[in-house]
Amino acid sequence: MSLPDGDGVDDVHRLHDRPAPNDYPERLQCAGTLVVPELPEMEAWRRALDDPVSAFPIVKAGPAHVATLKTYDPPLSTLEGRRLEGARRRAKRLLFPTDDGELVVLVHLMTAGRLRYLRFGEAGPKTPAFQLVFEGGSRLVLTEAGAKKRAGVWLLTPEAAEEELAHLGPEALGLGAERLGEICAEESRRLHSLLRDQRLVAGIGRAWANEILHRARLSPYALSPDLTPAEVERLAEAIDAELERGLELRERGTGDKKTYRVHDKLGTPCYVCGTPIARVDFEEHTIYYCPECQTGGRVLKDRRLSRLLR
Numbered sequence: 001m002s003l004p005d006g007d008g009v010d011d012v013h014r015l016h017d018r019p020a021p022n023d024y025p026e027r028l029q030c031a032g033t034l035v036v037p038e039l040p041e042m043e044a045w046r047r048a049l050d051d052p053v054s055a056f057p058i059v060k061a062g063p064a065h066v067a068t069l070k071t072y073d074p075p076l077s078t079l080e081g082r083r084l085e086g087a088r089r090r091a092k093r094l095l096f097p098t099d100d101g102e103l104v105v106l107v108h109l110m111t112a113g114r115l116r117y118l119r120f121g122e123a124g125p126k127t128p129a130f131q132l133v134f135e136g137g138s139r140l141v142l143t144e145a146g147a148k149k150r151a152g153v154w155l156l157t158p159e160a161a162e163e164e165l166a167h168l169g170p171e172a173l174g175l176g177a178e179r180l181g182e183i184c185a186e187e188s189r190r191l192h193s194l195l196r197d198q199r200l201v202a203g204i205g206r207a208w209a210n211e212i213l214h215r216a217r218l219s220p221y222a223l224s225p226d227l228t229p230a231e232v233e234r235l236a237e238a239i240d241a242e243l244e245r246g247l248e249l250r251e252r253g254t255g256d257k258k259t260y261r262v263h264d265k266l267g268t269p270c271y272v273c274g275t276p277i278a279r280v281d282f283e284e285h286t287i288y289y290c291p292e293c294q295t296g297g298r299v300l301k302d303r304r305l306s307r308l309l310r
């Protein structure tokens with residue numbers, strides 16, 4: 001069993017053009033855009049789901065799409081009659097432990113999966129990728145836009161869940177300059193790539209990496225061991241400030257357009273200096289940055305993986 005973090009997927013930009021699927025809660029849904037969930041988005045969802053999922057015991061677990069449910073032992077029916085303790089989060093994953101401490105439902109939405117809590121009688125998808133029905137008829141449903149089923153649900157013992165999450169680095173929010181400095185020194189990586197590596201720092205994807213590096217006034221191509229202590233400090237502060245800003249906005253239901261200030265903003269004036277935001281292709285990713293604030297006026301060159309391999 002492995003849990004890819006969803007960042008290697010290059011169809012995010014195409015997905016942006018599609019209408020949003022049915023999200024829970026509604027206030028996290030924004031017309032015309034698909035929010036790609038990273039730490040702020042997942043934490044906003046976790047907070048919204050925490051109370052409703054623990055209100056009533058589960059009466060029916062499933063059905064589950066064969067590609068979505070990643071485990072078969074214990075069977076889903078083991079959940080029936082149990083109550084969830086609430087919603088927890090680790091990196092970009094949601095965890096729903098049972099209140100008897102015996103089982104954990106682990107959900108990874110990847111880029112296109114969505115969880116929605118439906119009250120009794122509320123219309124939902126005809127064929128959810130996964131569903132839990134609670135006493136009284138409310139439901140937790142997982143849907144996924146597009147034909148490819150990438151989102152996953154695992155039913156695990158707490159020990160197996162811990163093992164499944166063991167490869168993840170420390171949570172990005174609240175990481176601190178000291179720990180970040182160690183990570184930067186241990187691994188020589190370009191900053192944009194380091195921030196997105198879930199084994200090093202957990203919870204950040206491409207969108208928030210763009211926002212964080214802009215706020216820290218650091219080049220996405222800068223190599224991590226080259227950072228001065230002052231720059232590490234600035235980066236640590238930017239991680240917290242941007243993720244907290246994102247969480248606050250997502251909890252209020254703000255859409256991508258108003259949440260992001262750099263990500264996906266090619267050509268719009270930088271909110272600090274007014275220089276048009278630039279874009280560069282790096283490996284499989286598209287990076288957005290301000291040439292004035294972040295790279296001393298230099299325009300970064302494309303480093304597409306396909307070109308590097310040629």
Ligand SMILES: [Zn+2]
Binds near residue numbers: 294
């Ligand atoms: Zn700028």
